[in-house]
């Protein structure tokens with residue numbers, strides 16, 4: 001299984017998905033860049 005990479009929109013740093021995403025309660029997912037600490041909340045839209 002190839003692990004997906006996420007690219008930070010701010011600094012273009014790539015990191016593994018599981019390292020930068022934090023699953024919250026209430027089914028929210030928060031993205032946190034390990035390089036510039038940019039955070040993005042609720043990046044997953046409802047699918048299906």
Ligand SMILES: [Zn+2]
Pocket residue numbers: 008009010011012013033034035036037038
């Ligand atoms: Zn970044």
